[in-house]
Amino acid sequence: MKRIQYILFAICILSIWSCKPEKFAPIGEPQNVVKSIQGTWGLTKVTQIDQDANTKGFPYKQLDITAVYPYTDLVLAFQGDAEGNPSTFTINSGNSPQIAELTSGSWTVDDAKAPSIISLKNGEVTNSLSIGSYVSLKSGKLIIKKDKKLNGKVILSYQYEFTKK
Template sequence: MKIIGKLFSVALLAAAFSACSPKEDFAPIGENLSIEQASISGTWKLTRVRQVDPIAQADGKPNEKFVQFYELAAVYPDFTKCQINFTGSSYTVTNPGNVPLFLGTGGAWKFVDTAKGRSLDMAGTMVDFGEVYRVSENKLTLVYRRMSAKGDVLVHYFYYFSK
């Protein structure tokens, strides 16, 4: 009977040791959601331009076309021919249809970090990031916000790019 008791104790200890062994492997956390140089480097094709009325949104107007938003490619189809190429510290714009693109015409770019987050200075034109993507998603959304002379935001232009 004592032998059975000792054997049981040994088995219990073995089980305890086994439970403590660090064998578990965790899957990789994955790519960061961040805005870094790699987030914008390369050539981007403009796929969609959405004009948004932030004042109509704030006033609770209906979420309808010509009230809160308008897809501008419907009236300027050449938006989808536009491309932007970001290299180390400069960018170029290809705009064969000469459509009204409020992202500057090319030149130097740099990140601008403020309390509100990270923005983009495109040759003097300040642009916000509409969404944060993983680099591998190959997506980029830039937002140009038109302001009045008094500094009130009147209109948002959302530019959706993909590679």
């Protein structure tokens, strides 16, 4: 019995002794999302999402419409100033259907550190687009969403997937 107690005591001591603070690698510089968005992007995929069907749990929730019209003609360019802040944008649709009313103007984001909305502005006209996953930006993909609402409820969305040129 005493032997078992000694063994247990030894195990406890060993367990405590083996505990030591773990060293984590530095997490690195925070991702500058606004800077990552800047550049020239080519539209590669368009998905139409029936959010009303999503809410109701109906089948047929989304549809890839990229091939219906030449959406891949569309090129979007977000420029930044010397400090990396958003400045101007251009949308060259080519033969693609328009994804926004505006073709040029200035752009801003709702939060410089963690943006979720891009506002495109030209004169009195403003178009809002939502930014998708930040992770995809690291692999050169920009995902932008456009929502259509009815009485404050999102009914229909378009998800545009861009690849950096």
